[in-house]
């Protein structure tokens with residue numbers, strides 16, 4: 617999942633969050649049960665807070681990455 621050029625994409629919107637991008641400083645990173653590294657950019661994190669009324673858990677991030685949940689909008 618970390619192939620060159622992917623840019624450590626946000627699990628929700630797919631924007632690159634790698635070091636050196638504007639999204640890097642606010643991103644959240646977690647790791648799924650199977651060891652896949654997941655990133656969520658700060659914009660999507662804020663959207664999640666407004667949608668769910670709380671910060672996303674690691675489990676939420678895994679679900680979003682799997683396409684089983686979404687943040688909508690955008």
Ligand SMILES: [Zn+2]
Pocket residue numbers: 626627628629630631656657658659660661
């Ligand atoms: Zn995002």
